[in-house]
Each structure stands twice: as structure tokens, then as C-alpha cells.
Amino acid sequence: xxxxxSDYELIEQFVKGxxxxxxxxxxxxxxxxxxxxxxYIRDQALAEDLFQDTFLxxxxxxxxxxxxxxxxxxxxxxxxxxNLIIDHFRRVKQLNTVSNDDxxxxxxxxxxxxxxxxxxxxxxxxxxxxxxxLISQLPDDQREVVILRHYSGLxxxxxxxxxxxxxxxxxxxxxxxxxxxxxxxxxxxxSLTYN
Amino acid sequence: xxxxxxPFLSYHEIQVDNIDIYEDAFGFYQExxxxxxxxxxxxxxxxxxxxxxxxxxxxxxN
Numbered sequence: 001x002x003x004x005x006s007d008y009e010l011i012e013q014f015v016k017g018x019x020x021x022x023x024x025x026x027x028x029x030x031x032x033x034x035x036x037x038x039x040y041i042r043d044q045a046l047a048e049d050l051f052q053d054t055f056l057x058x059x060x061x062x063x064x065x066x067x068x069x070x071x072x073x074x075x076x077x078x079x080x081x082x083n084l085i086i087d088h089f090r091r092v093k094q095l096n097t098v099s100n101d102d103x104x105x106x107x108x109x110x111x112x113x114x115x116x117x118x119x120x121x122x123x124x125x126x127x128x129x130x131x132x133x134l135i136s137q138l139p140d141d142q143r144e145v146v147i148l149r150h151y152s153g154l155x156x157x158x159x160x161x162x163x164x165x166x167x168x169x170x171x172x173x174x175x176x177x178x179x180x181x182x183x184x185x186x187x188x189x190x191s192l193t194y195n
Numbered sequence: 196x197x198x199x200x201x202p203f204l205s206y207h208e209i210q211v212d213n214i215d216i217y218e219d220a221f222g223f224y225q226e227x228x229x230x231x232x233x234x235x236x237x238x239x240x241x242x243x244x245x246x247x248x249x250x251x252x253x254x255x256x257n
Contacts, residue, residue, distance in 0.1 A: 019257055023250050030249075034241040051241060052249045059256060124236070131237040149218070150234045156217040171221055178227040185230065 007073035011062055026055055029074050033081055035151035039135055040085055040144065050088065054081040075158045078148065082162050130190050134181050142177035145170055 002010065002024040014021040034051050041047040057080050061067055067076060135143055141163075148159045156174075160167045184190075218224070224231060 019254065022253055026246065026249060026253070030246055031238075031240050034245075035239045038239050038241075048241075048245050051245065052252060055249055056252065056256070059253065127233075128237050131233060134233075146234070149215075150231070151237075151239065155215045167217055171217055174218075174223065175221065178223060178230050181230050181234075182227065185233065190233070 008069040008071070011067065011069070011073070015062060022059065025073075029077060032074060032152040033077060036078060036147050037081055037085065039132070039147045039151060041088075042136060046088070050081070050084050053084055057084065072158065074152075075154060075162065078152055078154060078158075079162045127190070130188065134184050134188075134190070137184060138177050138180060142173045142180065145173045146177045146181075149174060 002021060005013070005021075005024070007025060007028070010021040010025050014025070030051075033054055034047075037050050037054070038044070038047040041050060054077065058067075058077055061080070067073075135146060138146065144163060145159055148154045148162065149156070154162070156167050156170050160170045163170065165173075
């Protein structure tokens with residue numbers, strides 16, 4: 001039943017006291033939010049904290065009546081995540097010194113993993129590590145557009161709204177990001193053919 | 196000369212989900228297909244324990 005409800009219907013029911021409706025919203029959108037934060041923030045523990053803080057902030061805002069439905073709940077959630085990340089960087093101001101060395105995450109679907117052999121797993125793991133490295137080496141504004149489009153599934157209109165730039169600027173950033181990544185892939189001789 | 200025919204698609208068969216009209220107009224998928232295919236191989240998901248802990252915190256708030 002809840003799986004067929006729209007985001008707004010779930011919020012309405014949550015405000016009326018139906019706790020499990022917010023849990024459905026978390027299950028529905030957790031991957032998009034986590035992808036954005038974890039690819040933007042290199043420190044895994046911090047990314048996990050911000051991931052939780054985002055949803056807790058959403059609850060506070062919903063309860064205060066700050067959410068008005070325009071059919072874009074996930075864009076609104078991503079804006080909250082974006083603001084929390086910006087707040088964090090403002091506080092710390094040490095963006096370039098955060099280590100990514102100990103990053104560990106459930107990157108693989110476990111059932112799929114069980115079907116793969118060890119060699120496939122290691123190759124896949126290496127490629128995923130390479131992709132993270134490519135993304136992390138992009139300038140901040142380009143990295144953000146890539147993550148929001150490819151890992152959070154937002155449209156360019158939504159990305160432009162969240163990042164406070166025009167759609168053309170967002171598209172231009174994406175273009176530069178793709179050009180830069182292609183260049184880095186060639187330099188690093190990253191395999192493109194893994195399936 | 197070999198001729199190949201293109202199967203006719205009805206309007207409803209055309210897949211438009213997740214298509215961004217601006218992205219489509221800029222032709223990113225055509226121009227950078229190898230980069231985008233590489234990006235698609237990474238699928239970050241939160242650990243189960245993280246989601247579980249979040250749901251527990253949400254329950255405590257109410």
C-alpha cells in the first residue's frame with residue numbers, strides 16, 4: 001500500500017502520526033541522498049552523520065510546516081543535504097585535508113556478488129575505486145553536477161535550482177566534467193570495457 | 196547495397212523515463228558514452244546498519 005503512495009501522500013500521513021510512512025520515504029530515497037553525500041564528502045563517518053542529519057532535518061522541517069508540495073520532494077531533500085554539506089565546509093574549512101583512504105561502503109549488491117568470482121569482484125572493486133578517484137579529482141562545481149545527475153538522478157532544472165545557477169551553467173559544468181574525466185581516464189589508462 | 200529496416204515504434208513504446216531534455220539536447224550520451232558507462236558502474240548505497248540506525252533515531256524523535 002505505502003509503496004504505491006506518492007511522496008506527498010506519505011508526508012501527509014506522517015504528519016497525521018503514521019510513523020511508518022516516513023520510513024517508507026527513507027527507503028525510497030536513501031540511495032540518492034547517500035550517493036550525493038558519500039561522493040561529495042570523502043570522510044565516510046562524516047558522510048554517514050550528514051546522511052542521518054539530512055533526514056532528521058527533513059522531519060523537523062516537515063513538522064514545522066516548511067514543506068509545500070510541488071511534486072519535487074527529493075529535490076527539496078537534496079537541497080537540505082546540499083546546505084548541510086555547505087554548512088559543514090564553512091565550519092571546518094579543511095576540504096582538501098580530509099582523507100579518503102579508509103573508505104568502505106556496501107558498494108555491491110550481495111546476491112550479485114555471490115554470483116561473481118573473486119577475480120571479477122576484485123576487478124569491479126578496482127574500477128569502482130578508480131571511478132571514485134576520478135570524481136574526487138574534479139573541481140567542486142563539476143563534481144557536484146556529476147553526482148546530482150548520475151547518482152541522485154536529478155534533472156538539470158533541479159540541479160540548477162539546488163546549486164543556484166542557470167541551467168546552461170549546470171550543463172556547461174557537466175560538459176567540462178565529462179571532458180576532464182575522459183582526459184583523466186586516458187592518462188590513467190582506466191579500462192572502459194568492464195561489464 | 197544492404198538495406199536495414201527500422202522497426203516502427205508506437206508513441207507509448209518510446210522510453211522517456213529518466214530522460215532529461217536538456218541533457219538530450221546537448222548530446223552528452225552520444226559524445227561521452229564511454230565516460231557515462233564507466234560512471235554507471237558505481238552504485239553507492241548506505242550500509243544496512245546505517246539505514247536501521249536512522250530509522251531507530253526517527254522513531255525516537257516521535
